[in-house]
Amino acid sequence: MSSTLQSRWWSWGFRSAVMLYFILLIVFPILGIYGYSLSAGLAAFTENITEPLAWKAVLLTVKLAFVSTMINVLIGTMAGWVLIRYRFPGRGLLNSLVDLPFALPTAVAGLMILLLLGPQSVVGQWAEQLGFSILFHQPAIVIAMVFVTFPFVIRAVQPLLEEMDGSEEEAAYTMGATKAKTFVRVILPAMLPGIASGAMLAFSRALAEFGAVVLVAGNIPGKTLIASVYIFGEIESDNITGATAVSVVLLTFSLLILWLVNYLQSRRKGV
Amino acid sequence: MHVEVRGLTKKFGEFPAVNDVHFSIAKGQLIGLLGPSGGGKTSILRMLAGLETPDSGDIVFHGTRVNDLPPQEREIGFVFQNYALFKHMTVQGNIAFGLEVKKWPKNRIKERVAELIELTGLSGFEKRYPHQLSGGQRQRVAFARALAPEPQLLLLDEPFAAIDAKIRQELRAWLREMIDRLGITSIFVTHDQDEAIEVADEIMIINKGNLEQKGSPWDIYKNPETPFVAGFIGESxxxxxxxxxxxxxxxxxxxxxxxxxxxxxxxxxxxxxxxxxxxxxxxxxxxxxxxxxxxxxxxxxxxxxxxxxxxxxxxxxxxxxxxxxxxxxxxxxxxxxxxxxxxxxxxxxxxxxx
The missing domain is CATH 2.40.50.140 (Nucleic acid-binding proteins)
Incomplete structure (x- = not known):
């Protein structure tokens, strides 16, 4: 009896501690930002968000994050496929390298891109000859975003591919389906939930990227200034409400995506 | 379909999985490939299906050599050991898959699916997904799916291995009856001698890649031709x-x-x-x-x-x-x-x- 009581107290204590931690670390700050952005009234909020530089920054961020997500969906799906389905020397190393963008400080990633794609570099000169420049223009931002969000799609697709042992494909073949048809009707649908949730997380992360982008974007307001850098600038110039207004927009986006990912995953488990 | 196999050989690296196997199967027969695990039964089945390429030997369906035909064109149905149902498709979707791939007209697909659902006793489960079914039901979906495109030869790889002993008994009888009714030539792989003896018209005993003996269950029991067969069938x-x-x-x-x-x-x-x-x-x-x-x-x-x-x-x-x-x-x-x-x-x- 006393032991059950004890364990009940323990369990209550643990749960409360975790809840408190969660509330202090995540819920309060988020509520704080929403509160602060609206503290000067709704009019001030709309004024801040309709500021051309602000909404241009948000729009640009969404656009580039979308492009980088699409790139990652394509390359990440292929990379996940290759890493699971093919056996070749160096596969294990490659597989562990996938997580590097998570581990690396994003500023280092930015620096790498800066050195690699700058006007003095080989790639930079090629691009220059072809009549466009990468660094301090939108391509550099996309590259930075792609690099930082690279692991998401791969890591979401891999477990789903591992689950399929190849007999589903063989079953499709024996029923007369060609390889292409089997891919479209059998393999792709099985990978789709992973691709979708990986893409959404990648998108959400790309929206938020600061460290890698700030070094390579050039940060020209209205042209290559993305939302997170805009927020930084607003804080530097002491316009906290401007910063919070854009933050709220980004935050809402992220929360929506998170909810969508969860919804998709729960649906997958249900189906 | 009349099936004939001559000199079938397959090596995995140095390991001889199937070793110069000859046999022929008359139309409409139900054959059990029986033997210990790793003896090459499944390899033979997969080569018949075209999922594995033999190193040498001929596989002849209906008098035509099919070695170079891909599985898509062999007119076979294959039931996998783990059923390999398409998880993202309903029972209906799974059964219709082969027909859609073969571009049957919509109304005929509908008819055929309804017919198979009726035949396999899956009425009421058409809209379920594989994970919402019991093992026995999944097995029947796999069976219906393999039969839907009207194959000439049905191949079953350990069809009952993943099912509870009690239900296995029922399914065996059910399968036997179903195949009798359809008259389709069928080959199934099993390591369970009771299963082979109970279900098959003829048994082929496979050991270490060799066909030890082929004959009716009674024949094999009464006149084992090799010590392996004598020791493998029955107790001793x-x-x-x-x-x-x-x-x-x-x-x-x-x-x-x-x-x-x-x-x-x-x-x-x-x-x-x-x-x-x-x-x-x-x-x-x-x-x-x-x-x-x-x-x-x-x-x-x-x-x-x-x-x-x-x-x-x-x-x-x-x-x-x-x-x-x-x-x-x-x-x-x-x-x-x-x-x-x-x-x-x-x-x-x-x-x-x-």
């Missing part, structure tokens, strides 16, 4: 020196010959239970095991230990008790040969000719 004990047993003294003429004796070859009991007492000899009960419907009795006869069954209706024996043992026959084998030897004394020692 090996007796090193059978010439010490009464009635088998002649076996001493073939040195190095061992004997395989099945429980049902051996009769035991008190002296008054035998009509031909002269053919029996004395043994001692070693152990008794209760097997639900009968006793399993271990008996020591001289240096040999024999195993047999005894009806529960008969007088109960006790360990250590002295009893009479009659060995009806033994399956003798040595390195070169194998044959069945009857107990010589069982023939009446003093026949009366009229």
């Amino acid at each position: 004990t090996i007796v090193e020196d059978v010439s010490t047993l009464r009635g088998f003294e002649q076996a001493a003429d073939w040195p190095g010959t061992k004997a395989l004796i099945r429980p049902e070859y051996v009769e035991i009991g008190q002296a008054n239970e035998f009509r031909l007492l002269s053919a029996t000899e004395t043994g001692r009960v070693r152990h008794l095991h209760f097997r639900g419907s009968e006793w399993l009795v271990e008996v020591d006869v001289g240096a040999s230990r024999l195993v047999t069954y005894r009806s529960l209706e008969k007088e109960v024996l006790h360990p250590g008790e002295e009893i009479q043992v009659l060995v009806h026959r033994a399956y003798l084998f040595n390195d070169n040969d194998s044959w069945i030897m009857e107990n010589r004394l069982k023939e009446d020692p003093m026949p009366v000719h009229i």
Whole structure:
């Protein structure tokens, strides 16, 4: 009896501690930002968000994050496929390298891109000859975003591919389906939930990227200034409400995506 | 479909999975490929399906060599051991898949799916996903899906392995009946001899990549052609020196010959239970095991230990008790040969000719 009581107290204590931690670390700050952005009234909020530089920054961020997500969906799906389905020397190393963008400080990633794609570099000169420049223009931002969000799609697709042992494909073949048809009707649908949730997380992360982008974007307001850098600038110039207004927009986006990912995953488990 | 296989050989690296196998199967037969795990049964099945390429040999369907045809064009249905159902498709979707791929008209697909759902007793489950079904139901979906495109040959890889013993029994009978009704040539792989004996018209015993024997279950049981088959089918004990047993003294003429004796070859009991007492000899009960419907009795006869069954209706024996043992026959084998030897004394020692 006393032991059950004890364990009940323990369990209550643990749960409360975790809840408190969660509330202090995540819920309060988020509520704080929403509160602060609206503290000067709704009019001030709309004024801040309709500021051309602000909404241009948000729009640009969404656009580039979308492009980088699409790139990652394509390359990440292929990379996940290759890493699971093919056996070749160096596969294990490659597989562990996938997580590097998570581990690396994003500023280092930015620096790498800066050195690699700058006007003095080989790639930079090629691009220059072809009549466009990468660094301090939108391509550099996309590259930075792609690099930082690279692991998401791969890591979401891999477990789903591992689950399929190849007999589903063989079953499709024996029923007369060609390889292409089997891919479209059998393999792709099985990978789709992973691709979708990986893409959404990648998108959400790309929206938020600061460290890698700030070094390579050039940060020209209205042209290559993305939302997170805009927020930084607003804080530097002491316009906290401007910063919070854009933050709220980004935050809402992220929360929506998170909810969508969860919804998709729960649906997958249900189906 | 008439199936003929000639000189089929397949190696995985250095390991010979299938070794010069020949057989032919008449249309409409249900064949069981039986043998221990890793013996090459599944490899043969997969080569028939075109999922594996033989190193050499011919596979002939209906008089046409199909070695170079991909699985898509062999007109086969394949039921996988783990069923390999499409998880993101409903029962209906799974069954319709092969028909959609073959571009059947929509209304015919609908008819055919309804027909198969009816046939496999899956009515009411059309809209379920595979994970919402029981093992037996999944098996039936896999079966329906394989049958939907009207294949000429149905291949089943350990179709009942993943199912509870109780339901397995039902499904076996169901499958047998279904295949009889459809008249489709079928080959199934199993490592369970009861399953093969119960379901198959003919059994092929496969061991270490070799086809040891092909024949009806009764044939294989009665006349095993190799020591492996004799030992694999049914239960048996090996007796090193059978010439010490009464009635088998002649076996001493073939040195190095061992004997395989099945429980049902051996009769035991008190002296008054035998009509031909002269053919029996004395043994001692070693152990008794209760097997639900009968006793399993271990008996020591001289240096040999024999195993047999005894009806529960008969007088109960006790360990250590002295009893009479009659060995009806033994399956003798040595390195070169194998044959069945009857107990010589069982023939009446003093026949009366009229």
